[in-house]
Amino acid sequence: MSHRDTGLLALLKTASNYRLLQRLLLRSDTRRRVVRDILRPYPGCRILDIGCGPADILEDLPADIGAYHGFDMNPGYIEAARRRWGDRGRFECQRVDEASLPEPGSFDIVLATGILHHLDDGDAGRLFGVAHHALRPGGWLVTYDNVYIENQNPLARWLIARDRGQAVRTREGYEALARRLFPRLESIILHDTLRLPYTILVMRCVKD
Ligand SMILES: C[S@@+](CC[C@H](N)C(=O)[O-])C[C@H]1O[C@@H](n2cnc3c(N)ncnc32)[C@H](O)[C@@H]1O
Secondary structure, X not given: OOEOOOHHHHHHHOHHHHHHHHXXXXXXXXXXXXXXXXXXXXXOOEEEEEOOOOOHHHHHOOOOOOEEEEXXXXXXXXXXXXXXHHHHOEEEEOOOOHHHOOOOOOXXXXXXXXXXXXXXXXXXXXXXXXXXXXXXXEEEEEEEEEEEOXXXXXXXXXXXXXXXXXXXXXXXXXXXXXXXXXXXXXXXXXXXXXXXXXOEEEEEEEOO
């Protein structure tokens, strides 16, 4: 892990504070746009969410997906997910690894939003390995993380440098990690996800 959660950042360990911050900062259509344009769920698809947090992505997932399986290591987040989303998904409080998953290839879509920038290269490589193991051929992984770019808005750079995640990378840095297992990937930089200047990289990695 490459993560700090002392001082004010410790407040974000609580699901209610995390949700409040998301509500204050995230533009209201950000998640909907990412789901519609990049995640592209379809009726019956099986979704694995690695590091699901309180699983509020379910707000924007259609009701006709086949299954949603969320894993997170934070018990408060999983408790909050179960309380709010009940039978819309299966929520497990554990670090996801290959042993904790059903048989290989049992998911169509894997989500890892806001995680890679918390993981050093070794752990990030393991996360890509888990996603690759979980996906059927032709299935896809979507990642969403803050990123350093050239000529970045200074406030965006300042905010990103103070994130809980201490492994924020450049676009090339994230892509190099992904390409080891997912040579077929596309990525996009988003500048309008928050109500403040901020920079996000979204990658869509397809399993061959
Ligand atoms: C910043 S939160 C993002 C939550 C949610 N995906 C979102 O976009 O709002 C990152 C979460 O990843 C979880 N996490 C990191 N590595 C994990 C792993 N290997 N297995 C399960 N959860 C993990 C942490 O506990 C944390 O709750």
